[in-house]
Amino acid sequence: MAELVVLIDHTAGTPKKVSLQMLTAARSLAADLGSEVAAVWLGPGAADASAQLGAHGATKLYHWDSDEASAYVTLPQVEALEAVLDQTDVAAVLFASTNHVKDVAARLAIRVDAGVITDCTGLGVDAGAIVATKEVFGGELITTSRVADGKVPMFGVASNAFVAEPADGAAPELVALDVTLSDVAKAAAVTSVEKQSDSSRPDIAEAAIVVSGGRGLGKEDGFELIEQLADVLGAGVGASRAATDAGWYPHRYQVGQTGRTISPSLYLCAGISGAIQHRAGMQTSQNIVAINKDPEAPIFQITDFGVVGDLYDVVPALIEEIRSRTS
Amino acid sequence: MKVIVPVKRVPDTAGDKIIDPETKTVDRDAVESVLCPINEFALEEAMRLKEEHDAELTVLLVGPDEAQPVVRKALSYGLDAGLQITDEAIGGSDALGTAKIIAKALEGTEFDVVIFGNQSTDARTSLVPAAVAELLGLPSLTYARHLEIDGDRIVVHREHEEGYDVVESTLPAIVSVVEAINEPRYPSFKGIMAAKSKPLNVKSLADLGVSADDVGAGAAAATLYEFEPRPPKEAGTIVEDDGSGSAARQLAEWLAEKKFI
Numbered sequence: 001m002a003e004l005v006v007l008i009d010h011t012a013g014t015p016k017k018v019s020l021q022m023l024t025a026a027r028s029l030a031a032d033l034g035s036e037v038a039a040v041w042l043g044p045g046a047a048d049a050s051a052q053l054g055a056h057g058a059t060k061l062y063h064w065d066s067d068e069a070s071a072y073v074t075l076p077q078v079e080a081l082e083a084v085l086d087q088t089d090v091a092a093v094l095f096a097s098t099n100h101v102k103d104v105a106a107r108l109a110i111r112v113d114a115g116v117i118t119d120c121t122g123l124g125v126d127a128g129a130i131v132a133t134k135e136v137f138g139g140e141l142i143t144t145s146r147v148a149d150g151k152v153p154m155f156g157v158a159s160n161a162f163v164a165e166p167a168d169g170a171a172p173e174l175v176a177l178d179v180t181l182s183d184v185a186k187a188a189a190v191t192s193v194e195k196q197s198d199s200s201r202p203d204i205a206e207a208a209i210v211v212s213g214g215r216g217l218g219k220e221d222g223f224e225l226i227e228q229l230a231d232v233l234g235a236g237v238g239a240s241r242a243a244t245d246a247g248w249y250p251h252r253y254q255v256g257q258t259g260r261t262i263s264p265s266l267y268l269c270a271g272i273s274g275a276i277q278h279r280a281g282m283q284t285s286q287n288i289v290a291i292n293k294d295p296e297a298p299i300f301q302i303t304d305f306g307v308v309g310d311l312y313d314v315v316p317a318l319i320e321e322i323r324s325r326t327s
Numbered sequence: 328m329k330v331i332v333p334v335k336r337v338p339d340t341a342g343d344k345i346i347d348p349e350t351k352t353v354d355r356d357a358v359e360s361v362l363c364p365i366n367e368f369a370l371e372e373a374m375r376l377k378e379e380h381d382a383e384l385t386v387l388l389v390g391p392d393e394a395q396p397v398v399r400k401a402l403s404y405g406l407d408a409g410l411q412i413t414d415e416a417i418g419g420s421d422a423l424g425t426a427k428i429i430a431k432a433l434e435g436t437e438f439d440v441v442i443f444g445n446q447s448t449d450a451r452t453s454l455v456p457a458a459v460a461e462l463l464g465l466p467s468l469t470y471a472r473h474l475e476i477d478g479d480r481i482v483v484h485r486e487h488e489e490g491y492d493v494v495e496s497t498l499p500a501i502v503s504v505v506e507a508i509n510e511p512r513y514p515s516f517k518g519i520m521a522a523k524s525k526p527l528n529v530k531s532l533a534d535l536g537v538s539a540d541d542v543g544a545g546a547a548a549a550t551l552y553e554f555e556p557r558p559p560k561e562a563g564t565i566v567e568d569d570g571s572g573s574a575a576r577q578l579a580e581w582l583a584e585k586k587f588i
């Protein structure tokens with residue numbers, strides 16, 4: 001049976017939410033295509049995660065337990081995936097459309113002559129082929145496209161585009177991969193990993209709720225208030241470019257055209273005007289809330305709920321309201 | 328040291344986009360085109376290598392004749408020479424097609440480092456740099472927020488969600504940069520004037536030995552067959568804070584209704 005190959009993105013032994021979302025999407029595609037869902041886990045930890053992956057639809061789990069998977073830049077993952085594709089009849093490859101994984105996809109695509117569609121927000125089957133929808137030009141247009149015949153179809157799946165739902169799948173069949181890295185694959189080494197994030201907060205691409213702050217905070221300390229609001233909501237923290245440029249918050253939290261594109265269930269921003277470049281990174285969020293003292297701020301064109309007011313009055317009052325309701 | 332900076336001409340994000348219903352590509356004549364802003368960070372980083380290592384800098388652009396002002400614009404930052412690949416067959420190429428053209432152009436050029444932007448503001452695939460690296464069999468040190476070259480070694484701080492990885496390889500290498508890496512300078516008046524007379528080499532696909540069949544819309548791996556404007560959003564609730572705390576209360580109620588709290 002042809003296989004829908006899903007590259008599992010994981011951190012510290014736990015699959016990221018996007019991975020379970022991809023498996024859920026793959027399950028319904030596989031049903032339409034008459035294929036099976038094969039997950040791929042690169043690096044240690046596959047055995048522990050296998051039950052969860054199976055529950056979400058993987059009937060097979062290819063795994064490569066070696067630390068080499070992350071010891072070098074990108075290519076170990078490419079070569080492990082090549083080993084998977086070598087031994088299976090592949091219907092399509094699904095991967096998380098995040099920066100580092102897109103590099104894996106690009107290099108793999110050249111090796112196996114694939115066509116790649118990144119940042120897919122919808123996947124369906126039409127006339128036996130997978131069709132993908134994605135938002136382009138900052139979400140102004142929605143396109144539907146498919147990979148040309150004769151190419152391996154590869155789809156980068158946007159975080160939060162699908163809802164992860166466990167089915168009652170059994171534990172997947174485990175298939176250990178035998179990978180011998182080429183010399184090229186070892187040419188760029190990862191010499192250290194610098195973790196700087198506060199791991200108590202979810203990553204903004206994965207988070208169901210993101211709270212962002214902008215120039216309207218007026219000062220770096222303003223982010224303490226944003227973080228407090230985020231923490232009572234269990235949210236991730238984002239920032240506009242004006243805020244990251246000012247050095248108030250690190251660039252990796254920047255939302256927008258040249259930052260990250262996210263699609264949480266709730267995006268709540270304070271002191272952000274809603275410039276087109278900012279909207280490009282968040283306007284597919286399911287619910288948008290803004291707090292801004294300027295009633296003419298463009299962000300209010302896309303809000304589901306807007307508060308016109310000074311964030312230094314509204315946000316503390318909101319935190320109190322939430323605390324009193326949840327305690 | 329020789330450094331190449333591939334730059335792209337993109338429609339201005341702030342302008343209205345029009346997709347040609349027949350070719351299903353962006354009508355680039357209908358909107359003002361600019362140097363992709365992310366490439367300014369790559370140009371700045373290249374200038375630093377010029378200042379620190381006396382590097383020789385070349386701009387590379389794949390695109391039509393009309394894109395030449397973008398090459399000149401890039402040169403105005405202080406780079407030394409331009410290389411433009413222009414051919415009617417190029418139009419409609421996807422990211423991997425563009426990567427094949429860039430890789431061929433690089434094969435015929437001497438270089439130690441190629442500095443890409445981490446994405447382009449229109450396509451936003453981020454596929455081109457890693458695909459070029461693969462085609463050339465070179466390391467892809469992408470998403471650099473810091474870059475250092477010492478002899479024949481390059482060290483990059485590769486940004487990710489939780490911080491960054493320190494990665495290193497020998498040269499030559501392919502790099503892409505994120506905007507956190509530096510603060511681009513503005514081209515000086517002198518730079519703008521000098522850019523007009525800098526050498527600009529224009530080549531066709533045939534000059535590179537690329538078959539027209541391998542690029543362009545026909546060879547694009549993904550076929551676009553439908554597009555529609557994003558449906559307009561229904562107007563939401565707007566409340567004004569009158570200092571009584573009622574706005575925050577209403578927002579909290581709304582959040583509770585939506586089950587966010």
Ligand SMILES: Cc1cc2nc3c(=O)[nH]c(=O)nc-3n(C[C@H](O)[C@H](O)[C@H](O)COP(=O)(O)OP(=O)(O)OC[C@H]3O[C@@H](n4cnc5c(N)ncnc54)[C@H](O)[C@@H]3O)c2cc1C
Pocket residue numbers: 213214215216217239240241242243254255256257258259260270271272273274275276277278281291292293294297309310311312364365
């Ligand atoms: C090539 C390019 C790429 C870009 N990429 C990005 C990107 O990825 N992400 C991004 O965000 N931007 C990006 N930008 C920048 C973008 O154009 C805007 O400049 C930026 O988003 C503005 O940030 P801001 O909304 O925080 O600041 P401003 O636009 O200055 O808005 C501040 C807002 O805060 C409000 N305010 C002030 N004080 C208060 C208060 N006390 N209480 C409540 N409200 C208050 C003001 O009314 C105002 O609306 C990019 C620009 C370019 C040219």
Ligand SMILES: Nc1ncnc2c1ncn2[C@@H]1O[C@H](COP(=O)(O)O)[C@@H](O)[C@H]1O
Pocket residue numbers: 332333334335336363365366387388389390422425429442443444445446447448450451452453454455456
């Ligand atoms: N037509 C092009 N000519 C030269 N460089 C390009 C072209 N398209 C993309 N690039 C480079 O590839 C980077 C990533 O673009 P993309 O993969 O389209 O997101 C850009 O920042 C440019 O450096």
